[in-house]
Amino acid sequence: MGFLTNMTATLKSIDGSGDIAAAMGEIGRRARAAAQVLALAPAEQKNRALQLMAAAIRAQVSSILAANADDVSEARAAGVAGAFLDRLALDQSRVEAIAHGIDVVRALKDPVGNVMESWTRPNGMRIERVRVPLGVIGIIYESRPNVTADAGVLCLKAGNAAILRGGSDSMRSSRAILAALSEGLRSAGLPEAAIQLVPTRDRAAVGLMLAGLDGNLDVIVPRGGKGLIEAVVSHARMPVIKHYDGICIMYVDKDADLGMAESLVVNAKCQRPGVCNAIETVLVHREIAPKFFATTGRTLLEKGVELRCDEGALQLAKQNGNSHSGQIAAAKQEDYRTEFLDLILAVRVVDDLDAAIDHTEAFGSHHSDGIVTSNADTAEKYLAEVDSATVYWNASTRFTDGGEFGFGAEIGISTDKLHARGPMGLEELTTYKYVIRGTGQVRS
Amino acid sequence: MGFLTNMTATLKSIDGSGDIAAAMGEIGRRARAAAQVLALAPAEQKNRALQLMAAAIRAQVSSILAANADDVSEARAAGVAGAFLDRLALDQSRVEAIAHGIDVVRALKDPVGNVMESWTRPNGMRIERVRVPLGVIGIIYESRPNVTADAGVLCLKAGNAAILRGGSDSMRSSRAILAALSEGLRSAGLPEAAIQLVPTRDRAAVGLMLAGLDGNLDVIVPRGGKGLIEAVVSHARMPVIKHYDGICIMYVDKDADLGMAESLVVNAKCQRPGVCNAIETVLVHREIAPKFFATTGRTLLEKGVELRCDEGALQLAKQNGNSHSGQIAAAKQEDYRTEFLDLILAVRVVDDLDAAIDHTEAFGSHHSDGIVTSNADTAEKYLAEVDSATVYWNASTRFTDGGEFGFGAEIGISTDKLHARGPMGLEELTTYKYVIRGTGQVRS
Numbered sequence: 001m002g003f004l005t006n007m008t009a010t011l012k013s014i015d016g017s018g019d020i021a022a023a024m025g026e027i028g029r030r031a032r033a034a035a036q037v038l039a040l041a042p043a044e045q046k047n048r049a050l051q052l053m054a055a056a057i058r059a060q061v062s063s064i065l066a067a068n069a070d071d072v073s074e075a076r077a078a079g080v081a082g083a084f085l086d087r088l089a090l091d092q093s094r095v096e097a098i099a100h101g102i103d104v105v106r107a108l109k110d111p112v113g114n115v116m117e118s119w120t121r122p123n124g125m126r127i128e129r130v131r132v133p134l135g136v137i138g139i140i141y142e143s144r145p146n147v148t149a150d151a152g153v154l155c156l157k158a159g160n161a162a163i164l165r166g167g168s169d170s171m172r173s174s175r176a177i178l179a180a181l182s183e184g185l186r187s188a189g190l191p192e193a194a195i196q197l198v199p200t201r202d203r204a205a206v207g208l209m210l211a212g213l214d215g216n217l218d219v220i221v222p223r224g225g226k227g228l229i230e231a232v233v234s235h236a237r238m239p240v241i242k243h244y245d246g247i248c249i250m251y252v253d254k255d256a257d258l259g260m261a262e263s264l265v266v267n268a269k270c271q272r273p274g275v276c277n278a279i280e281t282v283l284v285h286r287e288i289a290p291k292f293f294a295t296t297g298r299t300l301l302e303k304g305v306e307l308r309c310d311e312g313a314l315q316l317a318k319q320n321g322n323s324h325s326g327q328i329a330a331a332k333q334e335d336y337r338t339e340f341l342d343l344i345l346a347v348r349v350v351d352d353l354d355a356a357i358d359h360t361e362a363f364g365s366h367h368s369d370g371i372v373t374s375n376a377d378t379a380e381k382y383l384a385e386v387d388s389a390t391v392y393w394n395a396s397t398r399f400t401d402g403g404e405f406g407f408g409a410e411i412g413i414s415t416d417k418l419h420a421r422g423p424m425g426l427e428e429l430t431t432y433k434y435v436i437r438g439t440g441q442v443r444s
Numbered sequence: 445m446g447f448l449t450n451m452t453a454t455l456k457s458i459d460g461s462g463d464i465a466a467a468m469g470e471i472g473r474r475a476r477a478a479a480q481v482l483a484l485a486p487a488e489q490k491n492r493a494l495q496l497m498a499a500a501i502r503a504q505v506s507s508i509l510a511a512n513a514d515d516v517s518e519a520r521a522a523g524v525a526g527a528f529l530d531r532l533a534l535d536q537s538r539v540e541a542i543a544h545g546i547d548v549v550r551a552l553k554d555p556v557g558n559v560m561e562s563w564t565r566p567n568g569m570r571i572e573r574v575r576v577p578l579g580v581i582g583i584i585y586e587s588r589p590n591v592t593a594d595a596g597v598l599c600l601k602a603g604n605a606a607i608l609r610g611g612s613d614s615m616r617s618s619r620a621i622l623a624a625l626s627e628g629l630r631s632a633g634l635p636e637a638a639i640q641l642v643p644t645r646d647r648a649a650v651g652l653m654l655a656g657l658d659g660n661l662d663v664i665v666p667r668g669g670k671g672l673i674e675a676v677v678s679h680a681r682m683p684v685i686k687h688y689d690g691i692c693i694m695y696v697d698k699d700a701d702l703g704m705a706e707s708l709v710v711n712a713k714c715q716r717p718g719v720c721n722a723i724e725t726v727l728v729h730r731e732i733a734p735k736f737f738a739t740t741g742r743t744l745l746e747k748g749v750e751l752r753c754d755e756g757a758l759q760l761a762k763q764n765g766n767s768h769s770g771q772i773a774a775a776k777q778e779d780y781r782t783e784f785l786d787l788i789l790a791v792r793v794v795d796d797l798d799a800a801i802d803h804t805e806a807f808g809s810h811h812s813d814g815i816v817t818s819n820a821d822t823a824e825k826y827l828a829e830v831d832s833a834t835v836y837w838n839a840s841t842r843f844t845d846g847g848e849f850g851f852g853a854e855i856g857i858s859t860d861k862l863h864a865r866g867p868m869g870l871e872e873l874t875t876y877k878y879v880i881r882g883t884g885q886v887r888s
Contacts, residue, residue, distance in 0.1 A: 036805075040828060121850060125839055132831070134861055218861055239683070239862045260884040267886035361480075383879050384484060387576070395569055395882025404887065405878075406565060417578055417662055417875040418683045419862040431861040434849075435827050438839025440704040442711035443848065 020204045027163060028213030030193035031136045035161040037191050039133050043110035045188055046157055050106040053153065053184030057099040060180050064095055067176035068145060075143075075169045083274075087144045088170055098149045098177070101409065105153045108408045111426045112159040128435045133159030135218035137429065138209050139411075140232060142224040143167030148174040151221075152181055152195040154411050158429035161194050163217065165209060168201040210235040223412055241424065244415045245339045245365035246276030248397045251356040251382070252292055253373035254285040260394060261372045262296040267396040268370070270303050274341045276413060277368045277400040281336055281346040283356045286312065289349045293320045301327050305343045308335045312349030336363040353378055357385050364388065367415055368397040389415060389422035464648045471607060472657030474637035475580045479605040481635050483577050487554035489632055490601055494550040497597065497628030501543040504624050508539055511620035512589060519587075519613045527718075531588045532614055542593045542621070545853060549597045552852045555870045556603040572879045577603030579662035581873065582653050583855075584676060586668040587611030592618040595665075596625055596639040598855050602873035605638050607661065609653060612645040654679040667856055685868065688859045689783045689809035690720025692841045695800040695826070696736055697817035698729040704838060705816045706740040711840040712814070714747050718785045720857060721812050721844040725780055725790040727800045730756065733793045737764045745771050749787045752779045756793030780807040797822055801829050808832065811859055812841040833859060833866035 038046075057064070068090040075088055111131050118128040137160045139151045148166055155162035166174045174197055182192045198205045209217060210232065219239045222232040229242050250268055252261045268279040284292050293316040300307065301317075301324035308331040309317050317328045335346040336359070350356045360369050370392030371382040379393040390400045400423060402410025407425030414420040420428035482490075501508070512534040519532055555575050562572040581604045583595040592610055599606035610618045618641055626636045642649045653661060654676065663683045666676040673686050694712055696705045712723040728736050737760040744751065745761075745768035752775035753761050761772045779790040780803070794800045804813050814836030815826040823837040834844045844867060846854020851869030858864040864872035 036829075036831075039831065119850065121848070125843065127849060135831070239860070241862075257884075263884060263886055271887055379881075383881075385480075387480075387483070387579070388877065390878040390880065392880045393882060395880055395885040396887050398887035399569065399880065399885070400878075404565070405571060406563065416683070418685075421875050422878050431865050433832065434834040434844075434866050436834065436836045436839055436843065437823075437827075438837065440701075440707060441839040441843070442707055443715055443840050443842035 020200060020202055021208060023199065024205055024208040024213060027193075027196050027198070028136070028216030030191075031161040031163050031196060031213075032216045034191040034193040035133065035135050035159075038156065038159045038161060038194055039112070039135075041159065041190060043112075045190065046110065046159075047106050049156065049184045049188035049190050050102050050153060051184075052187045053149075053181050054099045054102040054106070056180035056183040057095065057102065057149070057177070060176065061092065061095045064173065064176040064180070065090060065092070067172040068170075071143075071145075071170055071172045078169075080169065084143065084169075087142070088173070090145055090173060094146065098146050101146075101150055102153050104408050105157050108157060108426055110157065110159075111430050116432060123441050124439060125441050126437045128437075129432050130435050131427070131430045132433050134429060134431050136161045136163065136213075136216055138163045138165070138217050138220045140165045140206060140209070140220065140222045140224070140228065141167065142228070143170035145170045145173035145177055147223065148177045148197065149181065150409065151223075151411060152178075154409055154426065155429060156185075156190075156194055158426045160429055161196075163196050163198065163209065163213075165198040165206060171201060207235070210237060212237045221411060239419070241412070241414055241420055241428075242416060243276065243413050246278070246367045246413075246415075247281070247337065247339050247363065247365040248277060248279045248368045248370075249281045249283060249360050249364045250279045250369070250397065251283040251350075251353075251360070251371045252285060252288060252296075253353065253356075253371055253375065253378055254287040255375040255378060256285075256288060256372040257374055258288070258291055258295055261292065262299055264370070264372055264394070264396050265296050266299055266303065268398055269300065269305060269345050270343065271396075271398055273343050275398075276339075277397050278341070279345070279370075279397055280338065280340050281348065281359075281363065283348050283350050283359055284313065285353075285356070286349050286351055289313065289316055293317055297321065300345065303343070305345050308332075308344065308346045310348040313347040316349075317347070339365070353381060357382060360386050360388075365415060367413070368392065368400040370395065370397050389413070464644060464646055465652060467643065468649055468652040468657060471637075471640050471642070472580070472660030474635075475605040475607050475640060475657075476660045478635040478637035479577065479579050479603075482600065482603045482605060482638055483556070483579075485603065485634060487556075489634065490554065490603075491550050493600065493628045493632035493634050494546050494597060495628075496631045497593075497625050498543045498546040498550070500624035500627040501539065501546065501593070501621070504620065505536065505539045508617065508620040508624070509534060509536070511616040512614075515587075515589075515614055515616045522613075524613070528587065528613075531586070532617070534589055534617060538590065542590050545590075545594055546597050548852050549601050552601060552870055554601065555874050560876060567885050568883060569885050570881045572881075573876050574879050575871070575874045576877050578873060578875050580605045580607065580657075580660055582607045582609070582661050582664045584609045584650060584653070584664065584666045584668070584672065585611065586672070587614035589614045589617035589621060591667060592621045592641065593625065594853065595667075595855060596622075598853055598870065599873060600629075600638055602870045604873055605640075607640050607642065607653065607657075609642040609650055615645060651679070654681065656681045665855060683863070685856070685858055685864055685872075686860060687720065687857050690722070690811045690857075690859075691725070691781065691783050691807065691809040692721060692723045692812045692814075693725045693727060693804045693808045694723045694813070694841065695727040695794075695797075695804070695815045696729060696732060696740075697797065697800075697815055697819065697822055698731040699819040699822060700729075700732060700816040701818055702732070702735055702739055705736065706743055708814070708816055708838070708840050709740050710743055710747065712842055713744065713749060713789050714787065715840075715842055717787050719842075720783075721841050722785070723789070723814075723841055724782065724784050725792065725803075725807065727792050727794050727803055728757065729797075729800070730793050730795055733757065733760055737761055741765065744789065747787070749789050752776075752788065752790045754792040757791040760793075761791070783809070797825060801826060804830050804832070809859060811857070812836065812844040814839065814841050833857070
């Protein structure tokens with residue numbers, strides 16, 4: 001499972017010396033030089049590169065699949081597990097999906113150069129706030145070859161250079177994909193160093209990235225499990241944009257339409273339980289709880305969901321789930337703080353809206369939370385008071401996603417409050433600068 | 445000089461136990477509870493509090509001045525130096541300036557609740573991106589009593605709770621100012637914990653803030669010297685918005701109007717040399733250098749500015765500065781990387797615009813840099829290529845300031861690229877959340 005193992009311990013032993021340090025230093029310098037070119041590259045030139053990249057991915061599908069087959073057999077020989085292998089493995093349609101993703105990014109509006117605001121001061125100075133790229137972005141991710149293309153092209157479109165460090169197990173696949181991306185850059189007259197892949201499996205390279213590559217890395221985006229993200233956060237010398245837990249909570253209010261509640265809870269829990277925007281807890285208003293368990297409760301049990309219930313919910317669940325008693329258990333306190341990523345749902349009966357909001361603030365991860373109610377006043381109070389990146393009224397939390405928001409693509413979903421919050425698209429890969437045009441103004 | 449001394453060493457020895465830990469934990473919990481109230485407080489209520497605060501500051505001027513006199517005499521007795529004492533000392537007009545600052549913040553538009561963008565998805569879901577407060581903001585600053593009011597009221601207006609840790613030498617003054625702020629909060633029906641002052645001089649409190657107060661501190665803003673900021677950055681467990689160096693550079697192009705160049709260079713260097721947006725280096729195009737030294741060069745010397753010159757500039761400076769030879773020296777490489785904060789200016793003659801841009805990118809701190817030229821093409825190339833928070837064409841760099849930008853007030857000037865860049869006003873003390881209103885949409 002690559003570089004995650006003992007990363008923290010390894011980082012402590014890095015002294016930054018030797019060949020890897022020299023190679024990583026050179027990667028940083030080349031990235032900075034490329035970023036200076038990209039910051040000024042017109043949208044047409046970046047789009048031309050993206051078009052050529054997609055074409056090269058499609059043309060080189062057999063070499064990409066051959067490289068991937070080598071990665072997969074090595075991983076299999078090392079005894080790697082199912083879900084990991086599934087994320088690593090490519091086939092014809094997954095390679096086409098990578099190429100299509102590049103087409104989608106090409107069609108997005110270029111954020112760079114956009115004048116966000118402008119005004120004239122009383123002394124005649126004209127001030128513009130203009131969107132500019134962040135510079136050099138480092139992405140550290142697990143063995144998912146498609147991220148090599150997704151992250152690389154999003155950074156490029158927003159005018160940034162990318163330094164990619166994928167999981168060791170996908171090294172050959174990533175290199176094959178990078179070859180296609182490099183061809184597109186070269187043919188469009190852009191520097192190949194716009195998208196670079198860390199060329200070694202040695203974990204020392206990650207430590208050198210986190211140390212900043214002599215100031216040539218402006219931000220790090222870790223993508224992966226909690227262990228990876230915590231290790232990056234505690235060692236990074238530059239800003240990190242990250243995604244921690246997705247403990248998402250749905251509240252079924254006393255004024256909920258029961259049919260809608262069932263549809264939303266089932267979708268948010270069962271449609272894809274292993275992702276961050278699936279719900280882990282449902283809160284049910286005491287007045288509607290008996291009807292809820294007779295309908296949605298039964299359906300969840302029939303769909304194989306295990307219910308971990310507080311005292312108020314336990315009896316109701318049992319009454320309605322005779323034939324599924326093995327799926328009903330008393331909840332422990334930690335169940336309300338757990339990202340199950342599985343067909344398990346913590347359940348709690350609450351007295352009122354305030355109790356639901358208090359629970360959500362105390363136990364949730366402020367990612368995506370929702371209310372089901374037909375009462376607009378209740379909904380607006382919930383939407384105002386729940387301090388999460390995304391709050392829903394009568395819709396599934398599963399929509400927290402750059403694609404579903406209409407951003408076209410995403411680099412991830414931020415659970416941070418600063419710089420970017422929620423799904424991150426192209427704009428979130430930029431910053432701004434103030435451009436001031438005067439006629440000789442001095443300060444008195 | 446208070447808590448800066450050996451802060452790093454002290455932080456390492458903190459074990460977080462004892463009374464201070466309990467007191468700081470309680471401050472964090474009270475701040476979080478206050479932040480939840482403030483996030484929902486209408487603009488009218490916050491403005492009413494600000495009005496009452498300003499009135500209380502004016503009414504309590506004598507107790508504030510008495511507290512400040514005690515701080516000043518203790519500092520004087522401890523042998524504290526001139527500039528430090530000047531920042532610490534208050535008088536009638538400085539207290540009035542504090543009250544006026546509160547009036548200014550009251551008049552600013554409330555950013556909270558502003559719908560930044562909104563759109564409807566094809567499935568009918570309505571998405572809004574809404575401005576919300578950051579939460580609880582910690583400010584760590586030196587012994588400047590006015591910051592207690594400035595930072596506290598800016599945080600309040602943007603809906604945030606503030607935990608203020610001022611320099612130990614200003615403790616009594618800050619407490620007297622806080623008493624007036626608390627009175628305003630109380631009378632307006634807002635929680636007093638909206639603005640809290642760390643009640644101890646013990647540096648362990650700073651360590652506890654940087655450790656996050658059990659997750660009750662969302663962001664830290666350090667204001668002060670480089671030592672303070674570096675210590676905060678290396679120990680903080682939460683995001684830091686900060687200001688490092690202000691190594692600002694002005695480039696006098698071959699097509700500059702010489703009169704304007706003189707006016708801008710003299711203003712940017714001499715009007716207030718001790719601040720971050722004063723210039724530290726001037727770059728002069730080779731073709732205009734002889735005339736520049738005969739005019740601006742002379743004037744700078746007459747104003748007492750010491751010129752540290754590269755080879756190309758040294759001869760010209762000497763030719764035009766016979767009577768000031770003691771102020772002319774050969775520059776060392778590190779002079780171009782130094783924030784003098786004094787009447788010292790590094791000078792370099794450059795061959796062309798590209799050399800000026802390269803120098804600015806390599807040696808500047810990306811804070812505020814400017815070009816003087818009458819050639820619009822040259823100017824636009826410079827404005828596009830220099831990657832600084834603020835770039836000027838034909839205006840003094842001294843305008844980089846929230847007040848001068850029209851923000852009304854500022855919490856500081858960020859040299860970071862993420863979250864906030866350049867002068868930070870109320871908007872930069874907020875984040876956003878996505879509010880989604882549906883009619884039962886599920887993801888398929």
